Amino acid sequence: MNDDTGTRPAADTASAAPQQPAEDAEDRTGKHAGEPHHDDLGTRLNWLRAAVLGANDGIVSTAGLVVGVAGATDSRSALLTAGLAGLMAGSLSMAAGEYVSVSTQRDSEQAALALEREELAATPQAELEELTGLLQDQGISHDLAREVARQLTARDALGAHARVELGINPDELANPWHAAWASFISFTVGALLPLLAIVLPAESWRLGVTVVSVLAALVGCGWVSARLGSAPVRPAIIRNAAGGALAMGVTYAVGALLGAAGV
Template structure:
């Protein structure tokens, strides 16, 4: 088969494209980025809703600061704890599945080879070729082959719950700082408009970032994100204003 005209001399056209990321750990890094964008988005929306709601009831800077800081700390710690528990559970399940697979490879290697052959056939490979591929994969790294093909797990890239917890904590805190600073730093008459505009701009950025990471159209993600944040701020402000007018 002739090589592609754009292939450099000595370069294997069947190899990975240099413009595409194929390095190990890409999946984990993308998951961290997505978690970071979503964590920052949650920090922006939840803290903005909180401080805007309080602003509807009072214009006291100390009350706004207290509410904002409380929301920031509660939200960031909750996100971190939730991510730690979630990822720990996922990691435990993955490790249990790998342990079972390791035991099966040790006790019934022939049955595992047949199973791997069948799984490769299910992907459209002929039986003879699937058998040869299964033998070569087993000889090289039996557990890794079964983990990837059978379980969809990369044993070298198990999620770290501490990394997930810290990433969520930092992302939420970074997102929450924007509405908190926007509501307490400007003069009284400018607090609300500056907060609303800053939050909407941040949500547009988060929507665009999440769409880019997921290779999805940006406009629907941006509209959903900005609309959700705007509705949250409008509702909490209305509730705060009603409670403030009632003297609660």
């Protein structure tokens, strides 16, 4: 006889309860929802760091130049001329330097990929053994490393060897023009701050506004660079601000001495 007023078995109650998906905090690939998982994350961070460093360089070098000139003369036109000349020279120099540097890096990467492509075509078995050994060096057992090497080779032999052996992503080689433009723009943006700060205010406010603006910008650059690199923030800010203050102090002293000497 059935008891309609009785309670249902615990097993039935449990089975009726909605199951919480195990993927709430972690998906099936092991990626946590709160963490960035982009294949090009490292490349993006490198570009951001380069942009921050370029802006920082533009701030410090241009500030040192215009503050040094301000120590020698009060002429607004002289300050503007010196600042613009420093801005253009610095931004073009950085752009050219980045283009040459990244072009050399890209040429080296392409040469290494070409050699790896030839080796894969000529001695595929030896390359498979090499990949197996490299995977073993990362702590994988021989049998598993061999199976992983086989699967990677079957899917994309050049890509596997490029990433594991050479540390290169063949699909994301550095672009020298991107590097050149990024450096040019970031340096220019950074250099505009001290240039405008020294030219726009009245003569009595000129130096103070420039120093405060530059130090505030350097604090911001130090904070951003530390955050991007997951480094302690305070030391980065102190180093950045101290370096900028030292540069401005030295160049102002030199400019004041030269101005007093009538040079």
